[in-house]
Amino acid sequence: MAQPVDILRTRFVAQLGDERAYRNMRHAVQCIWQVEGLTGFYRGLSPTLLQIFPHAGLQFFFYHTLRSAWDTSLSQVLPTGGLVESLLCGGLAGAGAKVCVLPLDLAKKRLQVQGFEKAWSKLGQTQRYSGLLDVLRQVYKREGVTALFKGTTPSLLKAACSVSLIFTTYEQTCQALLYILQSQQS
Numbered sequence: 270m271a272q273p274v275d276i277l278r279t280r281f282v283a284q285l286g287d288e289r290a291y292r293n294m295r296h297a298v299q300c301i302w303q304v305e306g307l308t309g310f311y312r313g314l315s316p317t318l319l320q321i322f323p324h325a326g327l328q329f330f331f332y333h334t335l336r337s338a339w340d341t342s343l344s345q346v347l348p349t350g351g352l353v354e355s356l357l358c359g360g361l362a363g364a365g366a367k368v369c370v371l372p373l374d375l376a377k378k379r380l381q382v383q384g385f386e387k388a389w390s391k392l393g394q395t396q397r398y399s400g401l402l403d404v405l406r407q408v409y410k411r412e413g414v415t416a417l418f419k420g421t422t423p424s425l426l427k428a429a430c431s432v433s434l435i436f437t438t439y440e441q442t443c444q445a446l447l448y449i450l451q452s453q454q455s
Contacts, residue, residue: 272317273310276301279381305384313380315401320373324366331362332436350444355437363432364425371424372417376404 277297284290291297301309335358339347347353367374380398396411398404408416 272314275317276310276312276381279378283382301384309384312383313377316373316377316380316404319401320370320377324370327366327369328362328432331365332358332432335361350440352437352441355440356433359433359436360429362436363428363430366432367424367428368418368421371421372405373401374424375408375417375419376401379404379408 277294280297280301281291291300305312336354339354339358379396380401383396383398396407398407405417
């Protein structure tokens with residue numbers, strides 16, 4: 270359900286300069302539907318689906334691993350179970366998980382802007398891909414292995430901030446609910 274919205278967001282971000290391919294959301298939906306059909310709204314779906322589960326699983330793995338390390342190694346110096354621990358462990362967990370799926374994220378975005386050549390014509394040659402593996406192969410061949418990690422810094426910052434807030438909110442909510450339950454039992 271969110272994939273068509275993600276396509277629209279990515280294409281609006283990818284528009285360059287004053288010559289815009291889409292005037293507004295309605296125009297973008299009409300253009301994509303007329304030129305690309307239903308499949309235009311689902312470009313990049315395979316890398317999206319392939320990265321969702323590992324990304325979420327890695328976030329939890331890194332978070333719990335880091336919390337365990339904090340509790341065993343840093344508990345003598347820093348307090349455990351607090352806001353700082355949740356923020357730091359959550360941020361590092363988000364960044365670590367994102368690094369692992371960055372090539373899939375790059376492939377997703379490259380596939381999403383495909384069919385959107387009008388906005389890129391001023392930059393020179395545009396690339397066509399047949400799917401996920403073709404994107405990864407062509408990027409590696411033409412641009413090198415480091416190109417698979419383009420956009421690392423903003424991606425890591427976004428992941429670190431959002432995941433730290435998610436885990437901190439979760440931990441603080443659990444502590445508040447536990448406090449309420451314990452006070453009702455007393």
